[in-house]
Structure formats: structure tokens, C-alpha cells
Amino acid sequence: MNDSHHLLMLLIGGGLILLISWLPMLLKRVPLSLPIICVAIGYGVSFTPVLNIASTADPATTHTAEVLSEAVMLLALMGAGLRIDRKFGWRAWGTPWRLLLVAMPITMILVFAAAHWGLGLAVPAALLLSAALAPTDPVLAGDVQTGPPGKGDDGETRFGLTAEAGFNDGFAFPFILLAMGFHAGTVNWWHWLGIEFAGEILIGIAVGLILGKLMGWAMFRLPRLKLSDTGDGLVAIGATFLCYAAAMLIHGNGFVAVFVSALAIRSARPEDEFHAQMAGFTNQIERVLVMLVLVLFGWTLGHGLLASLTWRGGALAVALLLLFRPLACWIAFIGSSAPRTAKLLMGVFGIRGIGTIYYLLYAIRRGGFSEREQLWAVAGTAILASIIAHGIVSTPLMVYADRLRKRHGGKPGHLEYETHASS
Numbered sequence: 001m002n003d004s005h006h007l008l009m010l011l012i013g014g015g016l017i018l019l020i021s022w023l024p025m026l027l028k029r030v031p032l033s034l035p036i037i038c039v040a041i042g043y044g045v046s047f048t049p050v051l052n053i054a055s056t057a058d059p060a061t062t063h064t065a066e067v068l069s070e071a072v073m074l075l076a077l078m079g080a081g082l083r084i085d086r087k088f089g090w091r092a093w094g095t096p097w098r099l100l101l102v103a104m105p106i107t108m109i110l111v112f113a114a115a116h117w118g119l120g121l122a123v124p125a126a127l128l129l130s131a132a133l134a135p136t137d138p139v140l141a142g143d144v145q146t147g148p149p150g151k152g153d154d155g156e157t158r159f160g161l162t163a164e165a166g167f168n169d170g171f172a173f174p175f176i177l178l179a180m181g182f183h184a185g186t187v188n189w190w191h192w193l194g195i196e197f198a199g200e201i202l203i204g205i206a207v208g209l210i211l212g213k214l215m216g217w218a219m220f221r222l223p224r225l226k227l228s229d230t231g232d233g234l235v236a237i238g239a240t241f242l243c244y245a246a247a248m249l250i251h252g253n254g255f256v257a258v259f260v261s262a263l264a265i266r267s268a269r270p271e272d273e274f275h276a277q278m279a280g281f282t283n284q285i286e287r288v289l290v291m292l293v294l295v296l297f298g299w300t301l302g303h304g305l306l307a308s309l310t311w312r313g314g315a316l317a318v319a320l321l322l323l324f325r326p327l328a329c330w331i332a333f334i335g336s337s338a339p340r341t342a343k344l345l346m347g348v349f350g351i352r353g354i355g356t357i358y359y360l361l362y363a364i365r366r367g368g369f370s371e372r373e374q375l376w377a378v379a380g381t382a383i384l385a386s387i388i389a390h391g392i393v394s395t396p397l398m399v400y401a402d403r404l405r406k407r408h409g410g411k412p413g414h415l416e417y418e419t420h421a422s423s
Helices: 003-026 034-045 059-083 094-118 123-133 140-144 156-184 189-220 234-249 254-267 274-302 311-332 340-348 354-367 372-407 418-422
Strands: none
Touching: 003 034, 003 274, 034 274, 034 372, 059 156, 059 234, 059 254, 059 274, 059 354, 094 123, 094 156, 094 311, 094 340, 123 156, 123 354, 123 372, 140 156, 140 372, 156 189, 156 254, 156 340, 156 354, 156 372, 189 234, 189 254, 234 254, 234 274, 254 274, 274 354, 274 372, 311 340, 311 372, 340 372, 354 372
């Protein structure tokens, strides 16, 4: 890389970072989102020599993209956990449990059926696509999630989507491993169910709970040396990576561990302002990395990511957002006392994004999959459609929902529906 190109990259990078700091104010009342702008920038850059990536099939390139998307997901999970003000409880958390344990499996089944019998994908590829597309993204769903710590859960819609996004990445990952096992012809059902699914999730919960409690003690209760006294939000980044690595080293589910640790940290001195400092710093780092991932995603669109897309693949991607997710949520909330508006909005905001990118990179880099072009085309279409559609409707719909909540007695910083939260 010559000096002029290096300086040009620094110029563009600095401008983009300033842009992501300034644009949220400009887009606050406009039906556009920062992700849309980033993807558009990446797409435009793809027709210039400014961003020169050797090949999206190059192992070094895919490994870098995988690590980058993984880091974004981890920071988003920590940020989501730190922002949840509602005390953990099986009944108080009824909404995310329905989304996680009913809506997500139904979505997976519908995507699998459409991919296998509609697109003709082999069982391993169809399972991989369903597992990658089923979870709600914890990164790009930030606009419809809860606000900063200490401000309340902002209503059932925001709380439900935040808690769902925090858990569902960890619950989807075992199915990625199952798809890889099918592809390699090495599936052992008892090993997968007992170890890769139940075992790793339980280990992740245990590691997250133990380390989260220990870090909460070190942050808020350690005599004379409390980490909260530093006022350094960087503590949250260290806690994120430490917890993830610790869980993975003992074969636990790292995504679950990070989110559970964030909830455990949040429960320690919940009134302390240091929670807001950690969440704010995590969000800043996450936004920079998200910008980079989305610019690269836009660049791949300009370089033929959707070249293998068929009308059936496009229909599947659209059906995921407009049919499968709303239908799955409708079934999940049968018998629920959650407000009708909240149930409708949670069905609308089945946002797909960075998590899907990570899952496909992880599986395809290790397992091959001859259908990778078709997988990327369908997943890329779903991500692009989600970024555009949700980026346009999220602001007006959530403004409407917040106004409706206030009109019916809900106040920012308090539980929107106390009867539901305590039932």
C-alpha cells in the first residue's frame, strides 16, 4: 500500500467515524438509519479503487471478517445486558421466553422447509441457513431496544426485543454446529443434544453467572479498589472478552456467557452510574466496528454477493421478514397478557444482520458447503431487506409506540405494564 492510498484510507476512515457520531442527530426524525448509510457508502466505494480487498474467498479475508463480526456481536451482547433494568425472573421475563423458545424454533422450521423444499438446498445447507437467519440481531436492533441503564425498560416491546436478542445468538449457535456435523457426515445426536446444545449452554450460563458476580463485586464492592471508581468504561470491554474466552476454553457457549455476565453485573448496585458509563463506552466501540462491517457488506454487494440469487431465494428472504417472523410471534404470544401493540411490533422487528454474517462465515470457512454462493445470496438479501425496511420504519413506529405507552399511563424510566411484568 503506497503512502497516498494509506492517507486516503485514513481520511475516509476518520470521516466515517465523524459521520457515525453526527448522523444520529440528523436522522432522529428522518425515516433513515445509520446502517442504511453505511451500506450505501460501501456499495458506492465498491465501484472505485479506494477499498481494495484481495478476495472474499481468501481464507485470510474471511477469517478477518469472522473475527470482526464476532467482536461486534460480543460487544452488542454486553451492551444489551447492561441496558436491561427489569429484574430477572421467569414470569417477569415471559415475553423474551416466548420469543426465544417458541418464535425462534418456529422461524427455523419455516426457513428450513422453504430452503430445503422450495430452493432445493441439501439438508445441511438448509439447516445452516435456518439457524443463521432465525435469531434477531442484537447489533442492528439497537434502535428498537431499551435505552441507557437506569432509564427503565421503556415498555414491553423494547424490553422483549433486547432480552430476546441477548439470548438467541447463543441458542442458535448449536444448530450451526449441527448443520456442520450433517455436512461432514459426523452427526452424533446424543453428543449434539447433551454436549453441544444443553451442556455448552449450561456451562455458558454458569460461567457468565459466576464471572459476572465476581466482576460485579470487583466493580462495586471491593474495598478501596473498586473498578467503578476509575470511571473507565473500558472495564466492560475487558469483562466481555474475558468472559467469552473463559467459557469457550471449557467448552461452554460464549455468547450465552457474555449476556448472562452482563445481567449479573447489572444486578450489582443497579443504581450506580458506572453501568451507564460502561454501556455508553461499549456502544461507542460497537458502532465503529458495525460501521466497518456494514461498509464491507455494501462493498460485497457491489462485487456480486447477490449474483446467485433466484426469485425463489428472494421470496424466501422477504417471507422471513413479512410472513415467518410475524406468524411465529403470533403463535408464541397465544395466551399472553402482553399488550397487543407490543406483540405486533415484536413481530415486525425481526431484524437480521451481523449475527447472520458471523454464523455463515464461521460455518462456511470450516465446513465448505458447495451451496455457499446461494446461501450468501439469500442471507445477503434478507440482511439488506432488513436494514432498509427496518431502518425506514423503526423510528416512526417506535415513536408511535412510545406515545401510545405514555397515553396509557406508561412513563419513561418505569415499567410500562406493571401487571404484565409482575404476573
